[in-house]
Amino acid sequence: MISMPIGDAELGLEPQSAASATQARVRGAASGSVRSMLGRLADFLLPPVCISCRTRIGSHGLLCGACFARIDFIAPPLCIRLGVPLPFEAGEPLLSAAAIALPPVYDRARAAARYSDTMRELIQSFKYRDRHEGLPLFARWLKNAGAELLADADLILPVPLYPSRLWWRRFNQSAMLAVAVGRLCGVPVDCFVLKRVRRTASQVGLTADQRRRNVAGAFKVDHARAVRVKGKKLVVVDDVITTGATAEACARVLKRSGAARVDILALARAVEPAAFVL
Ligand SMILES: [Zn+2]
Numbered sequence: 001m002i003s004m005p006i007g008d009a010e011l012g013l014e015p016q017s018a019a020s021a022t023q024a025r026v027r028g029a030a031s032g033s034v035r036s037m038l039g040r041l042a043d044f045l046l047p048p049v050c051i052s053c054r055t056r057i058g059s060h061g062l063l064c065g066a067c068f069a070r071i072d073f074i075a076p077p078l079c080i081r082l083g084v085p086l087p088f089e090a091g092e093p094l095l096s097a098a099a100i101a102l103p104p105v106y107d108r109a110r111a112a113a114r115y116s117d118t119m120r121e122l123i124q125s126f127k128y129r130d131r132h133e134g135l136p137l138f139a140r141w142l143k144n145a146g147a148e149l150l151a152d153a154d155l156i157l158p159v160p161l162y163p164s165r166l167w168w169r170r171f172n173q174s175a176m177l178a179v180a181v182g183r184l185c186g187v188p189v190d191c192f193v194l195k196r197v198r199r200t201a202s203q204v205g206l207t208a209d210q211r212r213r214n215v216a217g218a219f220k221v222d223h224a225r226a227v228r229v230k231g232k233k234l235v236v237v238d239d240v241i242t243t244g245a246t247a248e249a250c251a252r253v254l255k256r257s258g259a260a261r262v263d264i265l266a267l268a269r270a271v272e273p274a275a276f277v278l
Contacts, residue, residue, distance in 0.1 A: 011073070011144070012137045014050070014057040017065030051134040052118050052125075061137055063118070070117040074110075074145070074269065082244075083110040083145075083269065104244060106236070106251035106262045110149060111269030112141035115240050119268045123239050127173045138267055139180035146181070146235065146265040153263070154232040156182045156189045157254075159246055160219070162196045177267065178237040187235070193225045194236070194250060211245035219249050221257040230258035241269045 009015050043060075050057050050064035057064050063071070077089045079096035081104060086094055113119045125131035126138070143150065150156075158174035175191045182189035198218045206214060221229055236250050241264060251262040 008068075009062070010140060011068075012063045012071075012141070013068040014048075014059055014062040014064060016058045017068065051131070051137065052122055061133055063137075067118045071119050072114040072116055074113055078110075081108055083108065104251070105248045105255065106264050108149060109241055109244065109247060109264040109266070109269070110145045111241055111266040112145040113268050115242070115268035115270045123267060127239065130170075132176070135176060135180050138177055139184045141267060142177060142181040142237065142265055143184050146263075149235050149263040149265055150181070150185045150187055152233060153187050153235045155193070155228055156187050156235045156237055157193050157250075158189075158191055159236060159238040159250055160191070160194050160196045162199045164199060174238050177239060181237065181265070190225065190228055193222055193228055194254070195220045195222050208243040208245065211243050212248070215245050215249040217249075219253045221253050226257050229254055231260050233261040233263075234259050235263045235265050238264065238266045239268070241266045243270075 008017075048057050048060040048062075049055060050067055051061060052063055052067040055064045055066075074083065074085050077086045077094060078084065079086055079099050080093045081099040082096055084096050084098070086096060115123070122134055122138075126134060156178050158172060158178035160174075161172045172191070178189050178191065181187075196218055197220045200214050200218050234254055236247065236254070238246060241247055244264075247264040247266075251264070254262045
């Protein structure tokens, strides 16, 4: 079982599974509340299902116990730069070997979970199959994982898509995540500060080096909005951090435009094997 500072229901486990897993916990309002007639009617017409496997559950927008158990949430201790999990707590901020060997351009990265199992399925459905019912839950995951970064952030920016890709996909999943977490945390969001000025090949299947070259020079800070960047603490939101090449490319142009701090916040992260402590 994971240990996080917030409740299972807040993390997305449907209350029935959470209650059976932790019977001793008092769930107050959630278990005792009387749902309105309209709510009951809506549930009758559109019964709540797990956002991953579509099994019937007790509440909308959550996960069944089996799918929840297959999410590998990233919990402390973490590398303070890359946000990758570390094997032990040392009572002081730690850096992973990867962060020491190749310090990132961005200041800190955090992700809610590893990019595997349920999390990979959820993100792929969100991106490619228009399944957006998980968005409120994703925003809570981002808020939780990015608490440190968001606490004093001035502005949230999504990783932009190239216009033609945006046209095909019809929405930018990173922008949806950025707006949702910004609303939840009360941090302003600007989806037009970062621009993708070069169409890049899909990063899927590329090596780390190929990814780096693929996104080099792909981003630009919008000239008219550069004032929103200079001297500011920024959080760039993306769906997945894989090698970090996109995050690096975004951070580079934002720092060149005078950003005081650039942090990266994602739903999931592919965890590098070289995450051991030095
Ligand atoms: Zn499920």
